Amino acid sequence: MSQASKPRATIRDVARQAGVSIGTASRALNRTGRVSDETIALVAKAARQLGYAPDGVARSMRTRSTGVVGILVSDLSNPLYAAIITAAETAFQAAGYSLLVASTHNRQAKERSLIDIFRGRRVDGLILGACETESADMLSRLAEDIPVVALDRDFGPDCAGVHVDHYNGALKATQYLLNLGHRRIALFTPGAHLRPGRERIAGFRDAYTQMGLTPGSDLVRMERSAMEFAFSEALALLSSAPTAEAPSPTAFICLGTRIMTGVLQAIRHSGRSIPDDVSMVGVGDSDISLLVSPNITTLTWNLGAVGTAAAELLLKQLDAAAPRPAPERVLITTELMLRDSCAPLRAQATKPHRHKNQETQ
């Protein structure tokens, strides 16, 4: 077996084989400019014979466009992002673009260096769903001349983006539980300092306020998406000896798949049962909510629509024909899927808890 495989055919080879000039070969292959049908056929045949495939890098060099877009998220394996990325990739693929992905693992430094790396690779556009810092300043410095679409991030009015209506989602979920009589509701959400977290806590608080109530400030947990963290925090809330000032929550709102998983296990581990002892509103990123018994009432939105919208927003900016579209925003609405994990407070209070883990008693 020869060590060095023979170099790939270039347009030069095709031109020679077809007996035409390089320029003509290029025009024939790309169907651009005036070329006779005869030479088109000739060039096509030569290209086929040589197994010619155009070199994307050389083309990018010339056209100043790579046909590649990048997407940055904190964790590719989070079902939320996995679903969004899948939908976006499908849309990009249909439009002839390829997708470069990277996880930032919630590291700000990594995030910045990845943006620089993507810029260096000359991606045509960028979808940003990770940034630890939301500032128009950072955005403009880092992504300058590259079209950007924000994924649930606020980079100011100049940046296009698709945003989920977390505010009304959290509002609805909280109102629902308040109307069931719950007053000690715990809110678990990732992204403390980012748009989703901000919107959710605002909706949560406003639901209380609208009823003339005040939420327990000790019951809001905003941390990055982590199962273990949610587990231990929820367990702490449930297993601490209830005091008059800070009794255990009677309901949980868990707005992240990982977080929901952790809290679910904590509830089970503490010997409580849903919805008899505690109520729960989860999140519909995965189909976990349909598998546990009882099925979990979730706040759900269309992840595919998020990905598709992000791709389309970016494609619109990439369209060289249009001059320069005004930064557009898409709002994705949320829906409260009522299932069996929430019950009126009254019913819960009557039942005593059976603790599975005896050693903590």
Add this chain to the structure above:
Amino acid sequence: MSQASKPRATIRDVARQAGVSIGTASRALNRTGRVSDETIALVAKAARQLGYAPDGVARSMRTRSTGVVGILVSDLSNPLYAAIITAAETAFQAAGYSLLVASTHNRQAKERSLIDIFRGRRVDGLILGACETESADMLSRLAEDIPVVALDRDFGPDCAGVHVDHYNGALKATQYLLNLGHRRIALFTPGAHLRPGRERIAGFRDAYTQMGLTPGSDLVRMERSAMEFAFSEALALLSSAPTAEAPSPTAFICLGTRIMTGVLQAIRHSGRSIPDDVSMVGVGDSDISLLVSPNITTLTWNLGAVGTAAAELLLKQLDAAAPRPAPERVLITTELMLRDSCAPLRAQATKPHRHKNQETQ
């Protein structure tokens, strides 16, 4: 706001600003060849002032290497692939490579065109975990001069790859159920015509054979990963009037997250309960198995290890220093995680079924 943003600084600008030639600037920036510390500092300063960032495309043009690798899977949002890709991306990122991803959606045509597109973009390497057809021939035609790592696919001995030991996994799972007294075991697995499916069914059959038994040939379902499909197939097996020749299965082996989800719902929908009525061995791709009650006994392997191994195998081939490593294979072992979803057959036979959906009776 000016319509055209000013063009990015090139190495030419840096050279002029630093008062050196572009060759020297290049050497100074890349720390290659002999350059005085003085000029290095000079060039670095100029680069900083101009906000210079090297153009990856131009560099790729010259060096014949893009620093980009591609990965092809059937569905990016499948937790199995999401986990593998995340691990691989992390490894690639650490090595300075970027990752191009695409879903083939189980379409052979798409698969081939995507390989061509990736080749056109001149990826340095390819991880193939999708291919509908496993043949050394197809591989060599399509991926010719690009290093390839197979992901649970058989492209012949010349192709490096990481492979999961599905054979022994299925063997263990089946033996376990057979030892519990089950004889009518249904096997659900995606990828009928691919390595995982082949290995699994071989292990399944051998477990029977080793005990002098024959598996029910009507109980093997090998289709692509789809929840709805698994649901209806499982329901059909469970709800058809049991006959002497083909009674309903008493145990299910579900080797795909989606499939497991569908079968779980079918079992519940048919009014059966686990493990009293039917036993189940699932798959550990997600943490679903820990959330449903009872917890599901699963066949599990380290998805992160698969992704990392694939990346490392490819990186080894990409290392220009080494001559050309012999095609290497990594075998990932599986583990049967015993939980609460399997019971001896005896206990199951005694309980009559309660059917939820009365209309089918």
Add this chain to the structure above:
DNA sequence: CTGTTAGCGCCTTCAA
């Protein structure tokens, strides 16, 4: 140690 030069493969003017 540094400057000059020649392309990498392609597209796109400009002439013919």
Add this chain to the structure above:
DNA sequence: TTGAAGGCGCTAACAG
């Protein structure tokens, strides 16, 4: 309709 030539930004040879 076609051919010739220039250059995208960079690196790697070769001179000095």
